Amino acid sequence: MNRRLLLTTLVLSGCASAPVPEDYAAEKPVLDLKTYFNGPLTAHGLFTDRAGKVKRRFVVKLVGRWQGGVGTLEEDFSYSDGKTERRVWTLTALDDGRYRGTAADVVGEAVGEARGNALRWSYTLRLPVDGTTYDVQLDDWMYLMDDKVMLNKARMSKFGFHLGDVTLSFHKP
Template sequence: MNTRRHVLFALLAGSAVLAGCASPQVTDYVKQRPKLELDRYFNGRLHAYGLFQKRGGEVVRRFTVVMDCHWEGNQGVLDESFTYSDGTTQRRVWHLTKLEGGRYTGRAGDVVGEAQGQESGNAFRWNYTLRLPVDGKEYDVQFDDWMFLVDERVMLNRATMSKFGITLGEVLLSFTKD
């Protein structure tokens, strides 16, 4: 019986390792065009339209975003104004720093610590922990955020939200540059 447990554990561990290796990397998109330059795309006014789905697929929140963005050298500010389908509003102001090699860091008032991102080809991957208020409490959840430039005006975004490695849901978003 003990040997069976060891074999089962080894199979599960091996599956987890293989699943981790199969995950896409932002560098997989290096040859994709049009080439995304985050500091150029997020410059000026943008509009975004999105929704949040629970992990089972149920849409629980829809929203729009107006973003006013500007850069001075390698420092950028993305000022986001959210309006949700229930009429509530929220504001998030990102302060980004462009680093060498297509890397970015960022901070915002409800982001725990520092966000880390990398652009490659038409893609950008952004990882951060967001402090979310829910029913009078706050929860720290992790975001694995992928953005893909479709053309010079449109970018699509899919973010997976998780806690303790368990997927809670996804945010889907479409950006349109004025």
Template sequence: MTPSKPIIQRRKAVGAIVLTLALGLSACGSAPKPTDYQAEQPAMDFRGYFSGPVQAHGMFTDRSGRVVKRFTVAMQGRWSGDSGVLEEDFTYSNGEKERRVWQLKDLGGGRFEGRAADIVGVAVGEQSGNAIRFSYTMRVPVDGKPIEFQFDDWMYRVDGQVVLNRAAMSKFGIHLGDVTLSFRKP
């Protein structure tokens, strides 16, 4: 017995809905990669942009979007061969100050590594087009106790002077908040 035309049409409709949902869910689960931005301009030149002085303004928002901390950063970068140093001096809205010094390495092919005192292991970076992404684990003091958080840190070159940055912070795969910065080169 052959199914009737309305039953075939319903099966096709259900199949189309299932396929659409599957494709939609897979698109939601696919995280961006630096190579997704390879055609975007102006190109991110991580070494060039973070050579010399750079100023930044930023904030940390919790997972509900509430601003928890605001800050400014005075940065100074220098490179010698494939090795670089990036000094960051933070001033928070509550008056606290913090200093981080990155030891950077250009591995070639748009790949970078970074180390700092509060970074666990190595920060791994990949640059393509107008974007660079760093992934790392950072020890952050919480109520006087250092806790390790994972960061998915993206920077996007907007023009010759401005780079925008968003770093998603998580623990055990749970999104806890975001750090947002606007870098400006004088």
């Protein structure tokens, strides 16, 4: 009997579908990247390995500027180990809540879709680790909580293998 229950549970969990942006279409407040990522922001974050252990903590100072449908998002990272990093995104608003983005350490383009309070980004990041560079995939979700706070969780993988998660809390002054 226990085997049958286990098999049923495995089959049913395999049928669960992953979230898609449309799942959040009715959620408020509505996220508009041109509004939220305009001006200065601060984010606090951490990277956890696949077991959930915190491996790295950081603070990001951001400044966003938009001209029409094209924005620049400057990110300056300060890590708890004293290292720093800079990433500059060029973001382009497309039709129907879709976005694309580029940065020097992003392979190709990031593609995003916003619905309701949520945005899903998918992209490959060129990540330096201990003198070696790895191309890792990110499934990156942002959720606007109110006009000042946005939460972000990104799942990092390589060849479909889960490496860990990045969690951030963005704050507008």
